[in-house]
Amino acid sequence: MITVEHLTKRYGAQLAVSDVSFSCAPGTVTGFLGPNGAGKSTTLRAVCGLTLPTSGTTAVAGRPYRELPNAGRHVGVLLDAGAQHAGRTGRETLALAALVQGVARSRVDEVLQQVGLAGKPAGKRVGKYSLGMRQRLGLAMALLGEPQVLVLDEPANGLDPEGIFWMRGLLRGFADRGGTVLLSSHLLREVEAVADQLVVIAGGRIVAQGSSEELLASTGTLVRARDRAALTGALAAAGIGVTPGPADALIADGPAEAVGIAAATGGVPLLELRPAGGDRLEELFRSLTDPTAGAAAAADRQIQETSA
Structure with missing residues (x-):
């Protein structure tokens, strides 16, 4: 122990x-x-x-x-x-x-x-x-x-x-x-x-x-589109958070069905949509240790504290 x-x-x-x-x-x-x-x-x-x-x-x-x-x-x-x-x-x-x-x-x-x-x-x-x-x-x-x-x-x-x-x-x-x-x-x-x-x-x-x-079960959904910025915006509009995934993909914090619906609603054609897997630990590691994600989270906390 x-x-x-x-x-x-x-x-x-x-x-x-x-x-x-x-x-x-x-x-x-x-x-x-x-x-x-x-x-x-x-x-x-x-x-x-x-x-x-x-x-x-x-x-x-x-x-x-x-x-x-x-x-x-x-x-x-x-x-x-x-x-x-x-x-x-x-x-x-x-x-x-x-x-x-x-x-x-x-x-x-x-x-x-x-x-x-x-x-x-x-x-x-x-x-x-x-x-x-x-x-x-x-x-x-x-x-x-x-x-x-x-x-x-x-x-x-x-x-x-x-x-x-x-x-x-x-x-x-x-x-x-x-x-x-x-x-x-x-x-x-x-x-x-x-x-x-x-x-x-x-x-x-x-x-x-x-x-x-x-x-590793909570690593979300891997999603990829030609227009990554548009995809990010469509998911954000649906209240689905994302973190960088392998290559040009995103890891969405939501089930595949919700991610697909959000992309369709935003008019964003998808190239790939599947549960995050195979490199699950790498995806989790990047989402937790990415300094960009950390800076964004800190900014969100500052905004919340200011508004409170």
């Missing part, structure tokens, strides 16, 4: 995260998403005890990370795959960690096999590893102590398609055995394929969270 409650972190005058709260339950994979600079890394570092909150709390298994005895036996962490000593071999890196954590030496061979680094790769110096191999070694390090919780920042970075598919199965299997996974990644389709829960952060604040099924 991971809990983050009212987490706020300031670096001088800069507000990195503001009043962030969410939880990750055992048996689930939680996708933690947001654009660059949104506050993802700061939040993950706070969970792992590497960054002290300005206010608020984080806990793993009911305790702050820094208070966990032998933390590696409870939480497996991968925040930077390049942080390993370049002069040691993969096996030496894991053997040293096993000694520190009090893990049986046989566990080193188990995790090397699990992440696909057994044999010759285990004897290579980390400085000679590719980025994908370093990611696999980082995952091996996270799994070494047989933890109940994994906190992973961009674990698929550098992996080829086969490696990404392998990692998906690894994380899904870990959660299905009762483990807790908090996963930050820019590979939205992979997150969509494996995550049970989603937390989306933008500008240091949580803008959406809930089950994948609930959030």
